[in-house]
Amino acid sequence: MPDAKVKLAFELNSEPVEVAFAPHKTLLEVLREDLGLTGTKHGCELGECGTCTVLVDGKPVLSCLVLGLACAGHRVKTVEGMAGGGSLHPLQDAFAELGAAQCGYCTPAFLLAAEALLGETARPTRDEIKQALSGNLCRCTGYLKIYEAVELAAARLRGEDAKPAPESLYGVR
Amino acid sequence: MASGKKAAVTQPAAVGRSDGQLRVVGKAIRKVDATAKVTGATRFADDLFLPRMLYAKLLRSPHPHARITGIETSKAQALPGVKAVLTGRDLPIPFGILPVSQDEHALAIDKVRFVGDPVAGIAAASEEIATAALDLIDVRYESLRPITDAEDAITHPEPRIHDYGDGGNLHKLVNLEFGDVAEGFAEADLVREDLLFFEGSTHLPMEQHAAVADWSPLPDGKLTLWSSTQTPHYVHRALAKVLELAPAKIRVVATPNGGGFGGKSDPFSHEIVVAKLAMLTGRPVKITLTREEVFYCHRGRHPTLMWVKTGVKRDGAITAMHFKSLLDGGGYGSYGVASTYYTGALQTVTYDVPRYKFQGARAFTNKPPCGPKRGHGTPQPRFALEVHLDKIAEQLEMDPAELRLKHLVPPNSLTANWLKIGSMGLGECIRRVIDGSGWRQKFRKLPPGQGIGLACSSYITGAGLPIYWNPLPHSGVQLKCDRGGGVTVFCGSTEIGQGSDSILAVLVAEILGLDPFDVAVVTGDTDLTPVDLGSYSSRVTLMTGNACIQAAERARDAIASHAARQLEVPVARVAFADRRVFDLEDPTHGLAFADAVQLAEAAQGTIGTVGSYTPAPSPGRYRGAGVGPSPAYSYSACVALVDVDPASGIVRVPRVWIAHDVGRSINATTVMGQIEGSVYMGLGEALMEEMAYRGNRNVVHKIPSLLEYKSPTTLEMCDVVTYVVQDPDPNGPFGAKECGQGPLLPVPPAVANAVYDAVGVRVDEVPITPEKVFKALRRKEKGEPARYGPATFPEIAWPEPTRVPTPWEGGDGRAVEGGGRRATEAARRP
Ligand code: FES
């Protein structure tokens, strides 16, 4: 069905972009299919799993539920925009270090949801982390390494010289 | 306990060429693919976009059981943008994962067997067009009476879902007896029977299955399939069979799986359909299943009804056990024959069971096919057995931990059903969780509503036999040393998030004295990598690990011989560490690894080696002995703490203590992740996960969505205290055993036992939902049995048992000819 394409201008990962796409497309589809940014994943395309989370104006949003058109003039951030200057974002680094990304499919969404949380509170409690991530499903990790990675990254972002607890890497000896 | 002595564990790196220190193995190491995963750079199957690519959709049956009387596709064909339409007649050759159940067609031909069974496939210029074209296909069905569950299948042998199997709608019947259980029950001080039910559940990988096919036109005539599969080798075989192509004309690339858990282990309809569509259209074709379709692919946990009868002495020593299971298999065979055997195989590997009888039945029903989910066929019987033992301990007035500790299977022993046990760290596991949880201060002593429960388990580290009979290695590795000092390792194994790629890098790095990030890993590509059977049965670390060690040792030996000459030291003194090759007695005397490789390459040509691994034959020789043997068994013990609200029946699990005997940890980071992930999945099965179907006759899945299929979120997940126990096994690489599936198993029974400790009611069924707890509490109030669970096990016309004398009866692993009873004089376990 050859829909007439519409053109959209918005800010993507700190850069202005223009993209033409069929007007019914969701932000998820525009990112993946029209902009080639496949780092944003999907697990349902129905707003149920959180896997497609991106940040719009700094807030976590389910990109499968947002029309691409609705993003005109807004700031969108995807996982591709997290690492800067050739190195990983502290959240990415902590996820990699602790094995918080197993299959890695849910990971981009968790990273962005966590980044939004840390943008609001520099020292989140475990409960705040659980609340902030409760809309994101992960089938591999049991979430524990994700919490620990968020805490580790938060500490490092506060300038602390934090290391993972030995029992989180090796179990209780 | 343990009478057996510990066998020596091979430590390849310690043989002559190292100081015996492990430099890499056992450390917490970042996975080799971690950076790609946290940056979103990993390319999953749906992330592939090829030029001119078409999109495929499948039309699925709306009927659970029906004959197809006609299919009209011309309107769909005529829709602009539709490039090809396929029906069952285009792909008439059947396939299936097991040679004994080749009962699937890529698209149904005469009959559909569940709501969701694929009937037609379309390739079109866009997903929208393909979806619109589905509506234009006209299929005429003639409804048949659906078979709704296993008991319905027993009472309704007609209409048959398949025309093969063990009669009517029974797919498989198994009847095995090891020793004389009647004699064992006669000797017992207490004989107890229990009935339990384990509901079916699904893998729910976050990544929906996806596949992309590409066809290089004749005269090449070569097909490439990228797919989120755990078993590229088996997909390769199925494609060759159904498409009638030479295997050399097919390349299967397993893309990194966004979670598998067993759900991507069968060759699937959608893989074959996109391959055929690519061949027909000459263009790349992609399919990505919707979440709803993932529920129809299923192959998840079999709903299983179980009856167990055990005789015990006053001290808890088991004299005999008789176990029956009835599996609801769904519409096709899948791994079901193996699953059936697995519900009876591992009861004997934790506590001494001197006489053992197993009867298992799998029914065909008109639901999505069941198959292997994490723990494949063993979490159900483990749940039954561990709850049953909890009840026995109570009747004997024994502490359940004590009862288990007193009767552990010794290491290096044979079980009644001829499984060969190597290392056995269950005792240590139990002690760790008991001490860590404060069990002795808590068990039967917590305030009302709070409870604590214990359960244990074991799992295989790789199936001892391949899925199709062959004498070939289960895993192969090729290794090439680059003159720049890098090493590339090639293996058919499949990264599904469990960290298998990293295992290869860690082992090569350990043996060649490198950093794991010096090692490039190429996996899961049938053109590039030697065969590995796939990521299932917790086989990869052990099998690819051993193959990888062999290849790395051969490279090390080649390099060492030339380095020895250069260094003028005996070859036995050449060591590898820190990217250097040096004299063990004078570590300053040496050369860079890259220089050593160049030396060897100059002398003998390109440095490339191979390694492979085949498990040793298992001692069991009876029919059915193929399921259960493994090079090594992992062990786990779990204590769960629960809070039960008697007003609502809601069960919360604040904390789980888990100890897992992994033999040897290769990468500490992935071991922890696998254990925690297993606990998580076990918790989901214990409390909420279920494949539920509408009670009416349409057998429609109630909840094929992520919202309605309940799985634990961050708000339900418990705290986990993990103990990594290392009892190295002689068959494992550096002693390693599995950790990706076993730790799931003890969680559901530990939770069930804790619920009983908390409120005094038995919920003999998972998931332990609030209404079940609530109903059991009401029954308790009314003075009825304080229990929720199944009431009967149906009559089944079992075949004559296969009688197999146990090792201590002087058996040789074979069944007794003619099924007759063998004299069991002096037949006592030593
Ligand atoms: S893809 Fe599941 S919420 Fe968007």
Ligand code: FES
């Ligand atoms: S890491 Fe696999 S789903 Fe989260």
